[in-house]
Amino acid sequence: MFANFGKYFAFICRRERLSSPIWLLSIVCFAVLCASAYPGLLPDKASLIGAMTMMNTPAMIAMMGNVYGLGAPTQAIAMAQECLVWFLLAIAIMNVFLVNRHTRVDEELGRQEMLIALPVGRMTGSVSALAFASALNVLIAAFISVGLIAFDIDGTTVSGAFAYGGVIGATGFLFAALTLLAAQVLSTSRGVAGIGMAALGLSYILRASGDVSDNALSLISPIGLGLKIEAFYSDDPLPIAIILAEGIVLAVGALALNAVRDHGTGIIAARRGKSRASRFLRSPFGLARRLVRNTAVCWTVALFVIGCMYGSVASDIEDFAADNEMVSQFLEAAGGGTMTEQYIAMLFSVMGILCAVPCASSVLRLRSEESRGRLEQVFARSVKRSSMFFGFVVISFAEGFVMLFATAAGMVSASGGLIEFGVTLQSAFAYLPALWAMTGCAALLVGALPKLTALVWAMIGYSFVAIYLGLLLDFPAWTMQITPFGHIPQLPVDEFSFAPLVAISAIAATLTAVGAWRYGKRDIAQ
Amino acid sequence: MAMIEIDGLTKKFGKFSALNGVNMSVNQGEVHAFLGPNGAGKSTAIRCLLGILRATSGRALMFGQDAWRHAVELHKRVAFVPGDVNLWDNFTGGEVIDLFLSLNGREPDATRLKTYLERFELDPTKKCRAYSKGNRQKVALVAAFAGDAELFILDEPTSGLDPLMEKVFQDSIVELKSQGKTVLLSSHIMSEAEKLADRVSIIKDGKIVTSGSMSEISARGSSLEELFLSEYGRV
Numbered sequence: 001m002f003a004n005f006g007k008y009f010a011f012i013c014r015r016e017r018l019s020s021p022i023w024l025l026s027i028v029c030f031a032v033l034c035a036s037a038y039p040g041l042l043p044d045k046a047s048l049i050g051a052m053t054m055m056n057t058p059a060m061i062a063m064m065g066n067v068y069g070l071g072a073p074t075q076a077i078a079m080a081q082e083c084l085v086w087f088l089l090a091i092a093i094m095n096v097f098l099v100n101r102h103t104r105v106d107e108e109l110g111r112q113e114m115l116i117a118l119p120v121g122r123m124t125g126s127v128s129a130l131a132f133a134s135a136l137n138v139l140i141a142a143f144i145s146v147g148l149i150a151f152d153i154d155g156t157t158v159s160g161a162f163a164y165g166g167v168i169g170a171t172g173f174l175f176a177a178l179t180l181l182a183a184q185v186l187s188t189s190r191g192v193a194g195i196g197m198a199a200l201g202l203s204y205i206l207r208a209s210g211d212v213s214d215n216a217l218s219l220i221s222p223i224g225l226g227l228k229i230e231a232f233y234s235d236d237p238l239p240i241a242i243i244l245a246e247g248i249v250l251a252v253g254a255l256a257l258n259a260v261r262d263h264g265t266g267i268i269a270a271r272r273g274k275s276r277a278s279r280f281l282r283s284p285f286g287l288a289r290r291l292v293r294n295t296a297v298c299w300t301v302a303l304f305v306i307g308c309m310y311g312s313v314a315s316d317i318e319d320f321a322a323d324n325e326m327v328s329q330f331l332e333a334a335g336g337g338t339m340t341e342q343y344i345a346m347l348f349s350v351m352g353i354l355c356a357v358p359c360a361s362s363v364l365r366l367r368s369e370e371s372r373g374r375l376e377q378v379f380a381r382s383v384k385r386s387s388m389f390f391g392f393v394v395i396s397f398a399e400g401f402v403m404l405f406a407t408a409a410g411m412v413s414a415s416g417g418l419i420e421f422g423v424t425l426q427s428a429f430a431y432l433p434a435l436w437a438m439t440g441c442a443a444l445l446v447g448a449l450p451k452l453t454a455l456v457w458a459m460i461g462y463s464f465v466a467i468y469l470g471l472l473l474d475f476p477a478w479t480m481q482i483t484p485f486g487h488i489p490q491l492p493v494d495e496f497s498f499a500p501l502v503a504i505s506a507i508a509a510t511l512t513a514v515g516a517w518r519y520g521k522r523d524i525a526q
Numbered sequence: 527m528a529m530i531e532i533d534g535l536t537k538k539f540g541k542f543s544a545l546n547g548v549n550m551s552v553n554q555g556e557v558h559a560f561l562g563p564n565g566a567g568k569s570t571a572i573r574c575l576l577g578i579l580r581a582t583s584g585r586a587l588m589f590g591q592d593a594w595r596h597a598v599e600l601h602k603r604v605a606f607v608p609g610d611v612n613l614w615d616n617f618t619g620g621e622v623i624d625l626f627l628s629l630n631g632r633e634p635d636a637t638r639l640k641t642y643l644e645r646f647e648l649d650p651t652k653k654c655r656a657y658s659k660g661n662r663q664k665v666a667l668v669a670a671f672a673g674d675a676e677l678f679i680l681d682e683p684t685s686g687l688d689p690l691m692e693k694v695f696q697d698s699i700v701e702l703k704s705q706g707k708t709v710l711l712s713s714h715i716m717s718e719a720e721k722l723a724d725r726v727s728i729i730k731d732g733k734i735v736t737s738g739s740m741s742e743i744s745a746r747g748s749s750l751e752e753l754f755l756s757e758y759g760r761v
Contacts, residue, residue, distance in 0.1 A: 108656075272651040277624030287625060291614070373612040377666065380576045380606035380679075381629035384598050523579045 001259065003121040008128040012102055016132065023094045024140055027087065031168075032147035034083045038075040039153055048073040055081055059312035059414075062208040065224070069233040074155020076148075076232035080164055084231060085207075088223050089200065091140065091172040095133055096196030099179035102129035105189040107264060116263060126180055126258045130251055133176035141169025160232035163240070167226045170243040174222050175200065177250035184257035187266030222246065284383050288391035291369065292362045296399055299358035300406045303351070307410020310347055314340060314415040340418060344427050345490040347411070352431035353464045353485055355403035356438040360456045362396040363442035367453050373526050385520045393443050393512055400435035404428040427491040433504035437484040440511030447515030450522070459483070527554045528590070529677050529708045530575065535584035537570055537732075544570040546732040547584065552710050552725075557703055559723035560712040561754055567732040568712040569609065572681050576606060588677065602630050605675035609682035609712075611662040613654035619665045620650030626669040639672045645694050659686035671698055678702060678709045684718065696722060716751040726750065728757050 042048045054060065055078075056067040064085050069077040103126060106112040112125055145165030148156060175196065182195040203221040210218025211227075218224030228239045261267060280286045366388065369375050378388065408428040412421045442456045449455075463483040470480050480486030484507070487500040530552035537545040545567050552558040562568050573579040575586050577597030586593040588600045613622055627634035643650055646664045654662065663686045670678060684692050699709060699722050713719050719726065720740070727737040735757050743753055 270656075273618035273620070273653055275618065275620035275650040277621040277628070281621060281625055282628035284629065290617075373608075373610060374614065376573070376576075376578050376608055377606065377611075377626065378629065379578050379597075380601060380604070380608075381626060382598050382601040382631055383629050521580070525579065 001121040001123045002127055003119055003124060005121070005124050005128060005131075008115070008120060008124045009131060012128050012132045015102075016098075020098070020136055023098075024136065024143070027090055027094070027140055027168075028143040028147060030090075031083070031087055031144045032151060035076075035079050035148055035153055036151045038079045042075055042078055045073075048075065048078060051078055052081070058212055059309075062212050062312075063309070065207065065227040066211045066214075066218075068230045074232065075153045076155030076157075076160060079153065080160075080231040084164065084167070084227060085204075085223065087144075087168050088171045088226050089204065091137065091168050092175040092200045092203075092223075093197075095137070095172045095176040096179045096193060096200070098133050098136070099129050099176045100183060100189055100192045100196065102132070103180060103183040104186070104192045107183075108187075108189050113263065122263070123255055123258055126183075126255060130176060130180055130254075134173055137169040137172035137176070140172065141165040144168060155232050157232060157235070159235045163229045163235040163237065164231040166237075166240050167229050167231070167243070170240045170247070171222060171226050174243050174247040174250070177247040177254060181250050181254035181257070183266075184254050184261060185267045187264075187268070187270045191266075191270075284378070284387040285391040285394075287378070288366075288388065288395055292365055292392070292395055292399075295361065296358060296395075296402070299399075300402055303355065303403055304406040304410040306351070306354075307407040307412075308414035309410075310351075311411035311414035311419060312416075314343065314411075314418040341423070341492045344411075344419065344424055345493040348407075348427050348431060349467055349485070349488075349490055350464070351407050352404070352428075352434060352488065353460060353467065355400065355407065355431065356435050356460050356463075358403055359396045359400050359435050359439050360442045360460060362399055363392050363439055363446055364453050364456065366392045367446045367450055370450070370524055371526050375524050379524055386516055389443070389447065389516050389519045393439060393516075396439040396442070397436060400432055400439065401429075404431060404435070423492050426496075430488050430491050430496075430501065431485070433501045433508065434484040434488050436508035437504050437511070440508035440515070443515035444511040444518075445515070447517070447519035447522075528552065529554050529588065530558075530710060531585070531587040531590070532571070532575070533585040533587075535571065535574060535586055536582045537574055537579060538582045544732055545574070545581075545584075548729070548732065548734055550727045550734050550737060552708060554708055555703070555706045556724040557699060557709040557711060557722050559719035559726045559750075560710055560729065561714065561716075561719060561726060561750075562712075562729035563714060563758070566729045568729055569681055570732075571729070572606075572679055572710075572712060575679065576601070576604075603676045605670035605673050605678050607663075607666045607670045607678075607680045607683040609685055611659075611666045613657070613662055613665060615653065615655040617654055618651055619648060619654060619657065619661070622654065622665055623650065623669045623672065626666075627673050630673060632673075634672060635674070638674075639668070642668045642672045642698075645698070646691060660688060660691065663687060664691065667695065667698075671702075676707055678707060678711075680709065681712045682714065683711070684713075684715065692718070716749075716754060720750045728754060730757060 042051055052067060052070055052073050055064065056070065061067065064082055067081060106125070115125065116122065142165065145161045148161040148164060149158060178199055179192060179196045182192045186192050186195065200223075203223040206221035207218045207224030207227070210216065210221065210224050219228070222243055225239045225243060229236050257267060281290055375388070379385070405425070405428065408421075408424045412419050412424050438456065438460060441459055442453070445453045445456055463485045466475065466479045466483055467485055469475070484504045487504060489495065489497050489500070528551045530550070532548050532550045535545050535548040536543065548567070548571055560568055560571075570579065574581045575588065575593050577594045580594055589603065591600060593600065617625075623639065624634055627639075646668055648661065648664045648668060652661075654665070657665065663683065667683060670680070684695050687695060696718065699711070702709060711719065711722060723740055725737065725739045726743065727734050729735070736753065740750070743750060746753075748756075
C-alpha cells in the first residue's frame with residue numbers, strides 16, 4: 001500500500017522545487033519583517049497602550065481576535081495580536097492548494113493513473129503529499145520561531161517564539177489533513193479547493209463572532225483555538241496539541257477512505273450539470289454576462305467587506321487620525337468639512353480607483369476569450385462583432401455602478417449610523433464617469449490595440465500612485481490631472497461641479513465608440 | 527451554383543503571406559475535400575471565408591455574397607467545426623451546444639439534437655473541463671449537425687475521434703450529401719477524403735496547386751494519397 005514512498009516523496013519534492021520555496025520564503029520573511037517593524041511603530045509604553053486599547057474595540061476584535069496582556073503590554077504581544085491571525089490564514093491557504101495539487105488535481109487530470117500503474121502503493125500518493133506538506137509546515141514553523149528570536153524585539157521569549165511558529169505549523173497541518181480528506185470525498189479538484197476555502201472562511205467567521213461575544217464558538221474554530229496560545233504572554237501549548245490531534249484524526253480518516261475507494265472517483269459522485277442552456281445564456285449578451293458573472297460577484301462581495309472594514313472604524317476616526325500620521329496628513333490635504341466627511345471623501349478617492357479594476361477586467365475578458373481561441377466559433381455563427389463588444393462594455397458600465405454601491409453600502413452598514421447613506425452615495429457615484437473612462441480605455445485597447453491591453457492596468461496603477469501618494473508627497477498638480485480620477489470632485493468636501501463629470505463621460509463614450517469601430521474591422525486571432 | 531467562390535484571395539500577417547492568391551470554388555451539393563499539411567493555409571482560408579480574418583486582397587463569396595461584408599447574414603446558413611475546439615471549462619457540453627445553435631437566431635430543434643447526442647454518444651451534462659479532446663470535438667460536431675445549415679465548413683473535424691466515431695461522422699456526411707447539403711471538408715486524412723469527397727483542392731504554400739473531381743483523379747490511375755504526395759514532391 002505504501003510501496004515506493006521514498007521515490008514518490010522525492011518526485012513531489014522535485015515538482016515543488018519552485019512553488020514551495022516561494023511560499024516558504026514569503027510567509028517566513030513576511031512574519032519576521034512584520035515583527036521587525038514594531039520597535040519603530042510602537043517605540044514607547046504610551047504608544048503600546050494606545051495601540052492595544054485601539055485593538056480592544058469590537059471591530060478590531062472581530063478582525064484580529066481577543067486582546068491579552070493589557071496589563072503588561074510589550075511589542076511582541078502587540079505584534080502577535082495584530083499579525084498572527086493573518087499568518088494562520090496564509091498557511092491554511094498554502095496547504096489547501098498544496099495538498100489538492102498532489103492528490104485530486106493529479107487524479108482528475110489522469111496523471112496519478114500512470115503512477116499507480118507503476119509499482120506504487122494505492123496510498124503512496126496521499127501519504128507522500130501529506131508527508132511533504134507536514135515537512136514544509138515544520139520548516140516554516142522553525143524558521144519563523146528562529147527568525148523571531150534572532151530579531152528579538154521587546155518582549156520576545158524563546159517559548160513565545162516557538163508557540164507563535166508552532167501554532168502556524170500546526171494549523172497548516174490541520175488544513176493539509178482536511179484537504180486530504182476532502183480529496184477522498186469529492187471527485188473534482190474545484191470542489192476540494194472550495195471545501196478547503198469554505199472551511200477556512202467558516203473558521204474565521206466563527207472565531208470573529210466567538211471572540212466578539214466571548215463564547216465557545218472561537219474554540220470550535222481552529223483559527224480561534226490557535227489564537228488562544230496567547231503568544232509571548234501565557235504561551236499555552238494546549239491549543240497546539242489539540243490542533244495537531246484534530247489533524248491526525250482527519251488524516252487517519254482520509255487514509256482509511258483512500259484505502260477503500262476506487263481510483264478516479266470520490267465518495268460523493270460529481271454533480272451532473274445542466275443538459276440544456278438556460279434561456280438567459282442563449283445570446284451574445286447572455287454569454288458575456290455568464291463569462292464575467294463569477295468574477296463580478298466576488299468583487300462585489302470583496303468591496304462590500306472592505307467598505308464594512310472602513311465603515312466600522314468611523315467611530316474611532318479621530319483617534320485613528322491622531323495615531324496615524326499618514327491618515328492625518330491625508331485628511332488635512334483633503335480640505336474642509338467635518339472629520340467624518342473628510343474620511344468619506346478620502347476613502348472614495350482610493351476606493352473609486354479600486355472599483356475600476358473589475359470594470360476594466362470585464363472588458364479585457366473579451367480579448368482573453370479571443371486569445372484562448374473561443375471567439376472563432378462564436379463569430380462563425382450569426383453574431384455581430386458589435387453585439388459581443390457592447391455586451392461586455394455595457395456590463396462593465398453597469399459594474400461601475402454596482403461596485404461603487406457595494407462599497408458605499410458596506411461603509412454605511414458597518415458604521416453604526418455615523419455615516420449617512422445619501423452623502424456616501426453622492427460621494428461614490430461622482431466616480432462613475434471616471435470608471436466609465438477606464439472602461440472606455442479598455443474598450444479602445446481591445447478594439448484598436450489588442451496586443452497592448454495591459455496598458456489599462458498601467459493607467460489604473462498610475463492613477464492610484466498619483467492620487468494616493470500625490471496627496472501625501474505634494475506631487476505637482478498636473479500629475480493628478482492626467483488621470484480622470486484627478487478631476488472628480490471629492491464629495492462631500494468639495495463643491496459639486498457638473499462640467500468635469502460630463503466631459504469625462506463624453507471622453508469615455510468616444511473611446512468606446514472608436515474601440516467598437518476598430519473591433520468591427522480587425523482580424524479575430526489568437 | 528457555386529456555394530463558395532474564392533478568387534485571388536491573399537492574406538498577409540505583417541510580411542508573412544499565409545495565402546498567395548487562392549482560387550477555388552465549391553458547388554452546391556458536393557463534398558469538397560480541402561487538403562494540405564499543417565501550415566499550408568487551410569485554416570487561414572477558412573477563417574477568411576468565415577469573416578474572422580479580413581482578406582488583404584481578393585474575394586471570398588458564399589452564396590454569391592461577400593463573406594466579410596455579409597458575414598452575420600450568411601452565417602445563418604452555415605455551420606462550422608474548428609480543428610481545435612476550445613470551450614469554456616465551467617459550461618456543460620449541453621449548454622455550449624444550445625448556445626451555439628441559438629446564436630444563429632433559431633431555437634434548437636430538440637429531436638434533432640437528441641438524435642445527434644445519441645449518435646455521437648455524448649453526455650451533455652458534463653462540464654467541458656472534464657471532456658477529452660475527442661469529446662470536445664463531438665460538442666462542436668453536434669452543434670453543427672443539429673442545426674439546419676446549408677453549407678458545412680469543417681476544419682479537420684475528426685482529429686480527436688476514435689474509429690467508431692469517425693464512422694459515425696462519415697455516415698453523417700453521407701446523409702448530409704443525400705439531403706443536398708454542401709460540405710467543405712479540410713483534412714489531412716487521405717482515406718477519409720477519398721471516401722467522402724466528390725472534388726478535391728490541394729493547397730501548398732498558400733496557393734491551390736491541384737483541383738479536380740475524384741473521378742478525374744482515379745481516371746489518371748493514381749490514388750488521392752499518391753497525388754497529394756507527388757504535389758509535395760515526396761514520391
